[in-house]
Amino acid sequence: MLESLFRRLVTRGSGEESDPSGDDVRTDGGTVTKTATESTGGSQRSWRESEFVRSLPFWLPPALLMGLFVYGAIGWNAVISLTEWEGFGSPDYGNLDFSMYARMLADPTFVAAARNTVVLLVAFTVVSLVVGLLVAILVDRGIRFENTLRTVYLLPMSLSFVVTAIFWAWMYNPEFGLINVVLRGVGLGFLANDWISDPSTKLAAVIFALMWQFSGYCMVVYLAGLRAIPSDQFEAARIDGASTLRMYWRVIIPQLRASTMSAAVVLMVFALKAFDFLYVMFGDTPGPSTDILATMMFREAFSSSNWAYGAAIATVLFGLALVVIGPYLYVQYQRGDL
Amino acid sequence: MAELTLDHITKVYDDDGSDIVAVDDVSIDIADGEFLVLVGPSGCGKSTTLRMIAGLETASSGDIRLGGDVVTGRPPRDRDIAMVFQSYALYPHMTVRQNMSFGLEESTDMSDGEIDSVVTDTAEMLSIAALLDRKPGELSGGQQQRVALGRAIVRDPKVFLMDEPLSNLDAKLRSQMRTELQRLQEDLGVTTVYVTHDQTEAMTMGDRIAILNDGELQQVATPLEAYHQPANLFVAGFIGEPSMNFFEMEAREDRLSGDQFDYPISQETREAVGDATNVTLGIRPEDVQLVEEGSGEHDFGTVVDVVEPMGNENNVYLSFETDGAAEFVATIDGMRSLDAGQPVVARIPEDAIHLFDTDTGETLKNRSLAELEETEPRF
Structure with a gap:
C-alpha cells in the first residue's frame, strides 16, 4: 500500500507519466502526446522545467515547516522517551533504551490510566454516536422548530472545554449542583450523589458531560447522512412492510456507515486528548478512577519533571491516535480519496 | 388478486394557510387483473393518487377499497400492495437477494427456506438469477429495473403500483421493458396501476387509461376510445403524437x-x-x-x-x-x-x-x- 502510494506521489510530482499501465492520461483528462513525453527526458533544460522543480516553491516551505515543527517534534519526543531524562539538566542521548516503556508496564498508575483511556474512548464514542443518531432521527422526522432545535443541540459544541468543565463541575456539585437539587426537589434525594468525587461515578460523570457536548456534533453528521438518503428508501421500506423501528434498523442505519465512521474517528481522537476537560475539573491528579493517559503524561512531565517518562506516555498516546485514524485512512485510500 | 375501487378520493395539501387540491374527487373502478394506466402532465395528481393507494399519503376524503375491504386508513404494510418506484429505491447495502427477500421477511411468517425458493424462482423468471449475490450499485439500469420488479413480484400482492418505472431507462430498453412488463402482468394476472406522463406508454400498455389534469379525472377509457372519442378538449390534445x-x-x-x-x-x-x-x-x-x-x-x-x-x-x-x-x-x-x-x-x-x-x-x-x-x- 505504502509503495503504491509513494509511486503515485512520485508520478504526480515529477510530471513524467511513468504509469506503466494504460495510456498516458493527464489529470485534466487529456492525454500526453508522445513527443512531449520524450522531450522531457534527458537534457538539462527540461529538468529545470519539470513539474517537480517548478512546483517546489509552492509546497516545499510549508512541507519543511510542518516537517520540523510537527513531525520533527514527534520524532524528538520519541527520542526523549528512550532516554532517562529527569529533573533539571538536559537529556543524555548517548544511552538509549526502552526502560521507560518497561517502567510503564510495571506502573499500576499507568495501567489504570490506560484502562480509563480505553473506557473513555469506547464509552464516550458509543454513547455520543447513539445519542446523536437518536436525536438526528427525531429531528429528521419533520418536527416543528427543527432549525431551532438543531441549533440548540449543536450549541454546546461551540463552548470551550474549559467552560463546559466548569459548568459541569457546578452541575455535579453535591451541595448546590443542579442535578442533586433537582433530585431532592422531586423526592429522589436518596439518588443524590457526590458525582465527581465518588470513584464509582466519577468516570461516568465525565463521560456524560463530554457526551452532552459532543452528541450535537454527531447529530449534525448523522443529519447530513440522513438527508442524503432519498425519501423513497423510507417509502420502499414501508411498502415492504417494515415497522418504523425495523426500517431504521435494517434499511436506514446501515446506509449511515460513512457518517458513523467519520464521526467516530473525530470522537475517538478527541477522547484521547480530553485533557483540558479533566484538568479544569480535577487539576493534574484526577485520581485513579478517572486518570487518563493525557493527564498522567502532563503530571509526569510538567509536575514531576519525569521528562522521559512523560515522553514515553506521549508516544503511546500518539500510537493510539494512529491506531484510531489508521483504518479510516486505509478505507479512504482504498476508495481513492487519498 | 382483487378489484380496486377509488371512491371519490380527494387530497388537499395545506400550503401556509391556502389549500392546494392535488387530487379532486377521483373515482375509478379497476377490475381484477386489469392494467390501468394513470396518465397526465406533471403535477396533475397522478403520483399523489398512486401514493394514496399505496398508503404513503392519506386521502383527505373518499374511500379506497381493495377486494371489498376499505383500506383507506391502513398503513402500507396492511394493504397487500407492492410498489415499483421511479428511482427503483433498491437498498444499496443489500444484495439483490436480500433486496428481494426483505419484503417477505418483514411482512410474512414464511421461513427462510420458503423465502429463498420464492426469490430464486422469481429471479429466474426475470432472468436475474445470476445477479442475486451482487449489490445494486454493480448493476446496470435495466438490471436494477428488473430487481425492482422482482422485489414487487415476490410479495405476490393484490395490486402492483408502478410509479413511472421505465422513465430512467434509455429509449430502446424502455420499449423492450414495456413489452416485457405487459407480458409479465398478463402472466401474473395481478391488478396493476401504472403511472406515467408518457402517452406512448399509456396507449401501448394499458387495458384502460385514466387521464388526469389539475387533479381532476378527465376520462377513463380504453386507449382507442380515448384516442378516437376523447371526452374533452384536454384528452383530445393530450393523447396522440403529434x-x-x-x-x-x-x-x-x-x-x-x-x-x-x-x-x-x-x-x-x-x-x-x-x-x-x-x-x-x-x-x-x-x-x-x-x-x-x-x-x-x-x-x-x-x-x-x-x-x-x-x-x-x-x-x-x-x-x-x-x-x-x-x-x-x-x-x-x-x-x-x-x-x-x-x-x-x-x-x-x-x-x-x-x-x-x-x-x-x-x-x-x-x-x-x-x-x-x-x-x-x-x-
Missing part, C-alpha cells in the same frame, strides 16, 4: 367561422353544436389529407412550412399564409415528398372532425363511429 390540431371557431348558421378560414358544416354537425357559440374544431394530423387541387368545400389552400421526415411518415407543418408560422400539422405517407414553401391543398373531411365547446372544453361531436369499428377489428 397532437390533434385545434382551431378556435365561431358557430354560425351553416358554417364555423375562424380567423383563417370558414368551415361549412352539415345539418347533423349543426345539431351536435347546439347552442354553443365558441367552438374548437379538432382534427388528427393523419386525417388531414393533402391533395393536388382543391375542389370541395372542405379544401383549404395552404403553404408547407416545415417537413419532419420520420421514415414511415412525414409530419408536414402547414400555414395558411406564405411566410406565416405553422398553424397545423398533417401526417402523410413517408414516400411522399414535399418541400418547404410549396403550396398544397389541405382537405379536412367532415366525418373526421371533432368539435369541442371552447368555453367548457366538453366534446360536442367526435369523429364518426362507423369508421372506428373498422379501425378496431376484433379477432
